[in-house]
Amino acid sequence: MDVLVIGAGACGLTTGIRLAEAGLAVTIRTAAPPEQTTSAAAGAVWGLVRVGPPDRVLEWGRTGLEVLSALAGEPGTGVRMASGQEVSRSRLEPHYWTPLLPHLRSSSPAELPDGFADGWHYTAPVATMPVYLGYLRARFERAGGQLEVAPTRTLAELAGAAPVVVNCSGAAARDLVPDPAVEAVRGQVVIAANPGLEEFFIDRDPEPPWIVYMFPHGGQILLGGTNDEGNWDETPKPEIAERIVAGCAAIEPRLRHAEILDHRVGLRPWRPEVRLESEPLGSGVLWHNYGHGGAGISLSWGCAAEITAHVLAQLSSRATRARGAITR
Numbered sequence: 001m002d003v004l005v006i007g008a009g010a011c012g013l014t015t016g017i018r019l020a021e022a023g024l025a026v027t028i029r030t031a032a033p034p035e036q037t038t039s040a041a042a043g044a045v046w047g048l049v050r051v052g053p054p055d056r057v058l059e060w061g062r063t064g065l066e067v068l069s070a071l072a073g074e075p076g077t078g079v080r081m082a083s084g085q086e087v088s089r090s091r092l093e094p095h096y097w098t099p100l101l102p103h104l105r106s107s108s109p110a111e112l113p114d115g116f117a118d119g120w121h122y123t124a125p126v127a128t129m130p131v132y133l134g135y136l137r138a139r140f141e142r143a144g145g146q147l148e149v150a151p152t153r154t155l156a157e158l159a160g161a162a163p164v165v166v167n168c169s170g171a172a173a174r175d176l177v178p179d180p181a182v183e184a185v186r187g188q189v190v191i192a193a194n195p196g197l198e199e200f201f202i203d204r205d206p207e208p209p210w211i212v213y214m215f216p217h218g219g220q221i222l223l224g225g226t227n228d229e230g231n232w233d234e235t236p237k238p239e240i241a242e243r244i245v246a247g248c249a250a251i252e253p254r255l256r257h258a259e260i261l262d263h264r265v266g267l268r269p270w271r272p273e274v275r276l277e278s279e280p281l282g283s284g285v286l287w288h289n290y291g292h293g294g295a296g297i298s299l300s301w302g303c304a305a306e307i308t309a310h311v312l313a314q315l316s317s318r319a320t321r322a323r324g325a326i327t328r
């Protein structure tokens, strides 16, 4: 084995894919299968929210936008290009990253629901996460990767398991590293039968921890949500689900009687800055790739590309050193 990746959320799977498609022998070891990760609960629209630092995030995000936009043109990936709007009851400045998106324009008054004063309309890649994670896993395995479900107790115990270990453990990095800078930002969402909505919708106004958003995924619609800082509870709460549905239905009356199909909770792995850096582990290298906050689906391909370039360089200089030792 050349590389052992810890974690099978969006970050672990995309890192595993890039490394395996570069010709390396890669194993992903994960405490939970992809469909039980935080990644499975995501909306998931391309956007760089609740994450830093802005300069690196913009570069990783640019790569993510390119890759996800390309995947939207391929059948079976679970990704499509969707239009929608972010709105407010007062004046709304666009995020610093929205100019990267195609078709960005002010919402017209006719597009704004009653009571809203301002908004931005744009097109972005949107992933139906259960389908997208299934696609990522299959692509990783097609490239020769192995996925095993088994928890890792400590990173130190992985010394010697592979020349390179990549830590993509999400919010669990707080205990696993350990890294007290990691904090969970709990997000609860409701999956309902879609009564016919086609565009995504994000209301940026509600007081934290609340936010109101709707992401149509064909016959289903994902309704949100919460941004609850420091809350590590992964059990869906019925009273929160009720408030989520009521908040969405107040804006979109067609949701009032929508059939509720599922409830999901994810712990956004927040950190002041994404941790993408390496340190020694025994005679090998440990890469960290966690702390992607509310943007891990959007950043994962960019982070995976950066790590892969470093790992290929490290393994090739290690091979050169080993050859030198044999010929001496």
Ligand SMILES: Cc1cc2nc3c(=O)[nH]c(=O)nc-3n(C[C@H](O)[C@H](O)[C@H](O)COP(=O)(O)OP(=O)(O)OC[C@H]3O[C@@H](n4cnc5c(N)ncnc54)[C@H](O)[C@@H]3O)c2cc1C
Pocket (backbone or CB within 6 Å): 006, 007, 008, 009, 010, 011, 012, 029, 030, 031, 032, 033, 034, 037, 038, 039, 040, 041, 042, 043, 044, 045, 046, 047, 150, 151, 152, 153, 168, 169, 170, 171, 172, 173, 176, 186, 187, 188, 189, 224, 225, 265, 266, 267, 268, 269, 289, 290, 291, 292, 293, 294, 295, 296, 297, 298, 299
């Ligand atoms: C409600 C909600 C909506 C969101 N919407 C968006 C969005 O629209 N766009 C966007 O880009 N992002 C969005 N996000 C954020 C995004 O989901 C996260 O940033 C992303 O999922 C983080 O991916 P990850 O792979 O780092 O972590 P995770 O998906 O949490 O995966 C971590 C992996 O590590 C494994 N692991 C943990 N501990 C161990 C251990 N000890 N041993 C072995 N394995 C271990 C876990 O089992 C898991 O496989 C949203 C999040 C939520 C909750």
